[in-house]
Amino acid sequence: MLMDGRELAKDIKAKIKAEIDDIKRIYNVNPTVASILVGDNQASQVYLNSQIKSYQDLGIGVQKYFFSEEISEAYLLNLIDKLNKDTEVDGIMVNLPLPPQINVTKVLNSIKLVKDVDGFKAENLGLLFQNNEGFTSPSTPAGIMALIEKYNIDLEGKDVVVVGSSNIVGKPIAALILNSRGTVTICNIYTKNLAEKTKNADILISAVGKPKLITEDMVKEGAVVIDVGINRVNGKLEGDVDFESVQKKASHITPVPGGVGALTVAMLLSNILKSFKANRGII
Numbered sequence: 001m002l003m004d005g006r007e008l009a010k011d012i013k014a015k016i017k018a019e020i021d022d023i024k025r026i027y028n029v030n031p032t033v034a035s036i037l038v039g040d041n042q043a044s045q046v047y048l049n050s051q052i053k054s055y056q057d058l059g060i061g062v063q064k065y066f067f068s069e070e071i072s073e074a075y076l077l078n079l080i081d082k083l084n085k086d087t088e089v090d091g092i093m094v095n096l097p098l099p100p101q102i103n104v105t106k107v108l109n110s111i112k113l114v115k116d117v118d119g120f121k122a123e124n125l126g127l128l129f130q131n132n133e134g135f136t137s138p139s140t141p142a143g144i145m146a147l148i149e150k151y152n153i154d155l156e157g158k159d160v161v162v163v164g165s166s167n168i169v170g171k172p173i174a175a176l177i178l179n180s181r182g183t184v185t186i187c188n189i190y191t192k193n194l195a196e197k198t199k200n201a202d203i204l205i206s207a208v209g210k211p212k213l214i215t216e217d218m219v220k221e222g223a224v225v226i227d228v229g230i231n232r233v234n235g236k237l238e239g240d241v242d243f244e245s246v247q248k249k250a251s252h253i254t255p256v257p258g259g260v261g262a263l264t265v266a267m268l269l270s271n272i273l274k275s276f277k278a279n280r281g282i283i
Protein backbone atom coordinates (compact mmCIF):
# COMPACT_ATOMS: atom_id res chain seq x y z
CA MET A 1 0.00 0.00 0.00
CA LEU A 2 1.24 3.46 -0.91
CA MET A 3 1.47 5.86 2.06
CA ASP A 4 0.20 9.15 0.67
CA GLY A 5 1.86 12.15 2.32
CA ARG A 6 0.17 14.72 0.09
CA GLU A 7 -3.41 13.92 1.15
CA LEU A 8 -2.45 13.85 4.82
CA ALA A 9 -0.55 17.16 4.50
CA LYS A 10 -3.63 18.76 2.93
CA ASP A 11 -5.83 17.62 5.85
CA ILE A 12 -3.31 18.82 8.46
CA LYS A 13 -2.94 22.23 6.76
CA ALA A 14 -6.74 22.67 6.57
CA LYS A 15 -7.05 22.02 10.32
CA ILE A 16 -4.23 24.48 11.13
CA LYS A 17 -5.83 27.14 8.89
CA ALA A 18 -9.19 26.72 10.63
CA GLU A 19 -7.54 27.17 14.03
CA ILE A 20 -5.56 30.23 12.93
CA ASP A 21 -8.76 31.75 11.47
CA ASP A 22 -10.59 31.14 14.76
CA ILE A 23 -7.81 32.76 16.79
CA LYS A 24 -7.77 35.72 14.40
CA ARG A 25 -11.52 36.17 14.83
CA ILE A 26 -11.43 35.98 18.62
CA TYR A 27 -8.15 37.70 19.50
CA ASN A 28 -7.46 39.75 16.35
CA VAL A 29 -3.86 38.50 16.11
CA ASN A 30 -2.12 36.35 13.54
CA PRO A 31 1.11 34.35 13.74
CA THR A 32 4.41 35.78 12.53
CA VAL A 33 7.52 33.79 11.80
CA ALA A 34 11.05 35.13 11.23
CA SER A 35 12.78 33.20 8.47
CA ILE A 36 16.57 33.34 8.27
CA LEU A 37 18.51 32.20 5.22
CA VAL A 38 22.26 32.57 4.71
CA GLY A 39 23.77 32.04 1.26
CA ASP A 40 22.15 30.57 -1.83
CA ASN A 41 22.01 26.82 -1.21
CA GLN A 42 19.58 25.46 -3.81
CA ALA A 43 17.88 22.86 -1.59
CA SER A 44 17.31 25.50 1.12
CA GLN A 45 15.76 27.84 -1.45
CA VAL A 46 13.34 25.13 -2.60
CA TYR A 47 12.30 24.34 0.99
CA LEU A 48 12.02 28.05 1.79
CA ASN A 49 9.79 28.72 -1.23
CA SER A 50 7.37 26.00 -0.16
CA GLN A 51 7.37 27.39 3.41
CA ILE A 52 6.55 30.90 2.14
CA LYS A 53 3.75 29.62 -0.12
CA SER A 54 2.20 27.83 2.88
CA TYR A 55 2.57 30.90 5.11
CA GLN A 56 0.60 32.87 2.52
CA ASP A 57 -2.09 30.16 2.20
CA LEU A 58 -2.58 30.04 5.98
CA GLY A 59 -2.31 33.75 6.78
CA ILE A 60 0.99 33.47 8.64
CA GLY A 61 3.10 36.64 8.47
CA VAL A 62 6.76 36.25 7.57
CA GLN A 63 9.74 38.49 8.29
CA LYS A 64 12.50 37.62 5.85
CA TYR A 65 16.14 37.88 6.91
CA PHE A 66 18.18 36.76 3.91
CA PHE A 67 21.93 37.26 3.99
CA SER A 68 24.97 36.61 1.81
CA GLU A 69 27.49 33.87 2.76
CA GLU A 70 29.84 36.35 4.48
CA ILE A 71 27.61 37.25 7.43
CA SER A 72 29.28 36.78 10.83
CA GLU A 73 28.14 34.51 13.66
CA ALA A 74 27.99 37.51 16.01
CA TYR A 75 25.61 39.35 13.68
CA LEU A 76 23.31 36.33 13.47
CA LEU A 77 23.34 35.78 17.25
CA ASN A 78 22.51 39.45 17.80
CA LEU A 79 19.59 39.23 15.36
CA ILE A 80 18.22 36.11 17.08
CA ASP A 81 18.52 37.86 20.45
CA LYS A 82 16.36 40.72 19.12
CA LEU A 83 13.83 38.30 17.62
CA ASN A 84 13.68 36.36 20.91
CA LYS A 85 12.68 39.58 22.68
CA ASP A 86 10.19 40.74 20.01
CA THR A 87 6.73 39.75 21.29
CA GLU A 88 5.29 40.04 17.76
CA VAL A 89 7.57 37.24 16.51
CA ASP A 90 6.16 33.80 17.35
CA GLY A 91 8.68 31.54 15.69
CA ILE A 92 12.29 31.69 14.45
CA MET A 93 13.21 29.48 11.52
CA VAL A 94 16.91 29.19 10.67
CA ASN A 95 17.18 27.50 7.28
CA LEU A 96 20.13 25.09 7.14
CA PRO A 97 22.91 24.73 6.15
CA LEU A 98 24.82 27.73 7.49
CA PRO A 99 28.28 28.64 6.14
CA PRO A 100 31.37 27.21 7.90
CA GLN A 101 32.30 30.38 9.84
CA ILE A 102 29.04 30.02 11.80
CA ASN A 103 28.63 27.48 14.59
CA VAL A 104 25.25 25.91 13.76
CA THR A 105 24.74 24.38 17.21
CA LYS A 106 25.42 27.71 18.91
CA VAL A 107 22.94 29.48 16.62
CA LEU A 108 20.19 26.87 17.04
CA ASN A 109 20.66 26.78 20.81
CA SER A 110 20.33 30.59 21.00
CA ILE A 111 16.68 30.47 19.90
CA LYS A 112 14.19 30.93 22.75
CA LEU A 113 12.51 27.58 23.52
CA VAL A 114 8.98 28.79 22.81
CA LYS A 115 10.06 30.14 19.38
CA ASP A 116 12.04 27.04 18.31
CA VAL A 117 9.64 25.98 15.53
CA ASP A 118 12.22 23.59 14.04
CA GLY A 119 12.71 21.75 17.33
CA PHE A 120 16.50 21.54 16.85
CA LYS A 121 17.52 23.35 20.03
CA ALA A 122 19.35 21.08 22.50
CA GLU A 123 16.69 21.72 25.15
CA ASN A 124 13.94 20.60 22.76
CA LEU A 125 15.82 17.45 21.75
CA GLY A 126 16.45 16.73 25.45
CA LEU A 127 12.75 17.07 26.23
CA LEU A 128 11.99 14.74 23.32
CA PHE A 129 14.39 12.10 24.68
CA GLN A 130 12.74 12.46 28.10
CA ASN A 131 9.35 11.99 26.42
CA ASN A 132 8.34 15.20 28.13
CA GLU A 133 5.12 16.61 26.68
CA GLY A 134 6.63 20.08 26.34
CA PHE A 135 8.87 19.31 23.37
CA THR A 136 8.50 20.52 19.79
CA SER A 137 9.29 17.68 17.42
CA PRO A 138 11.52 18.39 14.42
CA SER A 139 9.22 18.54 11.37
CA THR A 140 10.41 15.60 9.27
CA PRO A 141 10.32 13.06 12.13
CA ALA A 142 6.90 14.47 13.12
CA GLY A 143 5.75 13.87 9.53
CA ILE A 144 6.93 10.25 9.70
CA MET A 145 4.97 9.76 12.95
CA ALA A 146 1.87 11.35 11.38
CA LEU A 147 2.06 8.87 8.48
CA ILE A 148 2.55 5.92 10.86
CA GLU A 149 -0.52 7.02 12.80
CA LYS A 150 -2.63 7.68 9.70
CA TYR A 151 -1.99 4.13 8.42
CA ASN A 152 -2.70 2.61 11.86
CA ILE A 153 0.74 1.08 12.23
CA ASP A 154 1.22 0.00 15.84
CA LEU A 155 4.81 0.47 17.00
CA GLU A 156 4.61 -1.42 20.29
CA GLY A 157 7.13 -4.26 20.29
CA LYS A 158 8.00 -3.75 16.62
CA ASP A 159 11.57 -3.95 15.35
CA VAL A 160 12.30 -0.60 13.75
CA VAL A 161 15.53 0.05 11.88
CA VAL A 162 16.51 3.66 11.19
CA VAL A 163 19.25 4.10 8.58
CA GLY A 164 20.92 7.51 9.08
CA SER A 165 21.65 9.13 12.43
CA SER A 166 21.56 12.90 11.85
CA ASN A 167 20.33 15.33 14.49
CA ILE A 168 17.51 16.48 12.22
CA VAL A 169 16.05 13.11 11.15
CA GLY A 170 17.69 9.87 12.33
CA LYS A 171 18.17 10.59 16.06
CA PRO A 172 14.84 12.36 16.70
CA ILE A 173 12.77 9.76 14.79
CA ALA A 174 14.51 7.01 16.80
CA ALA A 175 13.52 8.78 20.04
CA LEU A 176 9.92 9.27 18.90
CA ILE A 177 9.68 5.56 18.07
CA LEU A 178 11.20 4.54 21.41
CA ASN A 179 8.61 6.78 23.10
CA SER A 180 5.93 4.86 21.16
CA ARG A 181 7.25 1.52 22.48
CA GLY A 182 9.15 0.38 19.40
CA THR A 183 12.52 -1.40 19.54
CA VAL A 184 14.98 0.72 17.60
CA THR A 185 18.26 0.00 15.82
CA ILE A 186 20.02 3.10 14.46
CA CYS A 187 22.50 2.60 11.61
CA ASN A 188 25.02 4.96 10.05
CA ILE A 189 27.82 4.94 7.49
CA TYR A 190 29.98 2.87 9.88
CA THR A 191 27.43 0.07 10.32
CA LYS A 192 28.88 -3.31 9.42
CA ASN A 193 26.64 -5.38 7.16
CA LEU A 194 23.69 -3.02 6.85
CA ALA A 195 21.51 -5.63 5.13
CA GLU A 196 21.74 -7.93 8.16
CA LYS A 197 20.15 -5.15 10.24
CA THR A 198 17.55 -3.96 7.73
CA LYS A 199 16.31 -7.50 7.03
CA ASN A 200 15.09 -7.71 10.65
CA ALA A 201 12.98 -4.57 10.35
CA ASP A 202 9.21 -4.68 10.71
CA ILE A 203 9.49 -0.98 9.93
CA LEU A 204 12.44 0.34 7.94
CA ILE A 205 13.17 4.06 7.79
CA SER A 206 15.92 5.34 5.50
CA ALA A 207 17.24 8.90 5.91
CA VAL A 208 20.62 8.89 4.18
CA GLY A 209 20.63 10.63 0.79
CA LYS A 210 21.91 7.78 -1.41
CA PRO A 211 19.74 6.58 -4.31
CA LYS A 212 19.03 2.82 -4.39
CA LEU A 213 20.81 2.24 -1.06
CA ILE A 214 17.92 0.02 0.06
CA THR A 215 17.35 -2.86 -2.32
CA GLU A 216 14.78 -5.65 -2.31
CA ASP A 217 17.12 -8.22 -0.73
CA MET A 218 17.55 -5.91 2.30
CA VAL A 219 13.84 -5.81 3.12
CA LYS A 220 11.73 -8.31 5.06
CA GLU A 221 8.52 -9.55 3.36
CA GLY A 222 5.59 -7.40 4.55
CA ALA A 223 7.75 -4.64 6.09
CA VAL A 224 6.67 -1.00 6.27
CA VAL A 225 9.24 1.04 4.31
CA ILE A 226 9.55 4.77 4.91
CA ASP A 227 11.85 6.66 2.58
CA VAL A 228 13.06 10.05 3.81
CA GLY A 229 15.89 10.43 1.29
CA ILE A 230 15.75 13.11 -1.38
CA ASN A 231 18.15 12.65 -4.27
CA ARG A 232 18.19 14.35 -7.65
CA VAL A 233 18.94 11.73 -10.28
CA ASN A 234 18.98 12.83 -13.94
CA GLY A 235 16.78 15.80 -13.06
CA LYS A 236 14.21 13.67 -11.20
CA LEU A 237 13.65 13.23 -7.45
CA GLU A 238 14.32 9.81 -5.97
CA GLY A 239 14.54 8.47 -2.45
CA ASP A 240 17.05 6.06 -0.89
CA VAL A 241 14.88 3.04 -1.65
CA ASP A 242 14.82 1.13 -4.93
CA PHE A 243 11.08 1.74 -5.12
CA GLU A 244 10.17 -0.51 -8.09
CA SER A 245 11.55 -3.72 -6.57
CA VAL A 246 10.95 -2.97 -2.87
CA GLN A 247 7.27 -2.07 -3.32
CA LYS A 248 6.55 -5.70 -4.29
CA LYS A 249 7.78 -6.87 -0.90
CA ALA A 250 6.58 -4.08 1.41
CA SER A 251 3.14 -3.99 3.02
CA HIS A 252 3.36 -0.17 3.06
CA ILE A 253 5.78 2.16 1.30
CA THR A 254 6.19 5.93 0.91
CA PRO A 255 6.77 7.37 -2.56
CA VAL A 256 9.38 10.06 -3.29
CA PRO A 257 8.12 12.67 -3.97
CA GLY A 258 4.71 12.65 -2.28
CA GLY A 259 5.59 10.76 0.90
CA VAL A 260 7.47 12.08 3.93
CA GLY A 261 8.66 15.22 2.10
CA ALA A 262 5.10 16.39 1.54
CA LEU A 263 4.54 16.40 5.30
CA THR A 264 7.59 18.34 6.46
CA VAL A 265 6.12 21.80 5.79
CA ALA A 266 2.73 20.76 7.25
CA MET A 267 4.43 19.73 10.50
CA LEU A 268 6.45 22.97 10.56
CA LEU A 269 3.16 24.88 10.28
CA SER A 270 1.79 22.85 13.16
CA ASN A 271 4.86 23.79 15.23
CA ILE A 272 4.35 27.47 14.32
CA LEU A 273 0.73 27.30 15.51
CA LYS A 274 1.90 25.74 18.78
CA SER A 275 4.56 28.46 19.29
CA PHE A 276 2.05 31.19 18.36
CA LYS A 277 -0.41 30.02 21.02
CA ALA A 278 2.30 29.63 23.67
CA ASN A 279 3.90 33.01 22.85
CA ARG A 280 0.57 34.85 22.97
CA GLY A 281 -0.82 32.95 25.97
CA ILE A 282 -3.70 31.46 23.94
CA ILE A 283 -5.04 28.16 25.28
Ligand code: NAD
Pocket (backbone or CB within 6 Å): 140, 163, 164, 165, 166, 167, 168, 169, 170, 187, 188, 189, 190, 191, 194, 207, 208, 209, 210, 213, 228, 229, 230, 231, 260, 261, 262, 264
Ligand atom coordinates in the same frame (compact mmCIF):
# COMPACT_ATOMS: atom_id res chain seq x y z
P1 NAD B 1 23.00 13.76 6.86
O1 NAD B 1 23.94 13.82 5.71
O2 NAD B 1 23.08 14.75 7.97
O3 NAD B 1 23.04 12.31 7.49
C1 NAD B 1 23.12 11.15 6.71
C2 NAD B 1 23.24 9.96 7.60
O4 NAD B 1 23.32 8.80 6.77
C3 NAD B 1 24.48 9.93 8.48
O5 NAD B 1 24.12 9.48 9.79
C4 NAD B 1 25.41 8.91 7.81
O6 NAD B 1 26.26 8.24 8.73
C5 NAD B 1 24.40 7.98 7.21
N1 NAD B 1 24.90 7.24 6.04
C6 NAD B 1 25.58 7.74 4.98
N2 NAD B 1 25.88 6.74 4.11
C7 NAD B 1 25.40 5.61 4.65
C8 NAD B 1 25.41 4.24 4.25
N3 NAD B 1 25.99 3.86 3.10
N4 NAD B 1 24.83 3.34 5.05
C9 NAD B 1 24.25 3.70 6.21
N5 NAD B 1 24.19 4.98 6.65
C10 NAD B 1 24.77 5.92 5.87
O7 NAD B 1 21.55 13.80 6.16
P2 NAD B 1 20.11 14.28 6.71
O8 NAD B 1 20.09 15.75 6.79
O9 NAD B 1 19.67 13.46 7.86
O10 NAD B 1 19.24 13.87 5.42
C11 NAD B 1 19.19 12.53 4.97
C12 NAD B 1 18.37 12.45 3.69
O11 NAD B 1 17.04 12.86 4.00
C13 NAD B 1 18.84 13.39 2.59
O12 NAD B 1 18.57 12.79 1.33
C14 NAD B 1 17.96 14.61 2.76
O13 NAD B 1 17.78 15.32 1.54
C15 NAD B 1 16.67 13.96 3.18
N6 NAD B 1 15.79 14.81 3.97
C16 NAD B 1 14.50 14.81 3.62
C17 NAD B 1 13.61 15.57 4.32
C18 NAD B 1 12.18 15.53 3.92
O14 NAD B 1 11.43 16.44 4.22
N7 NAD B 1 11.73 14.46 3.29
C19 NAD B 1 14.03 16.37 5.39
C20 NAD B 1 15.37 16.31 5.77
C21 NAD B 1 16.25 15.53 5.05
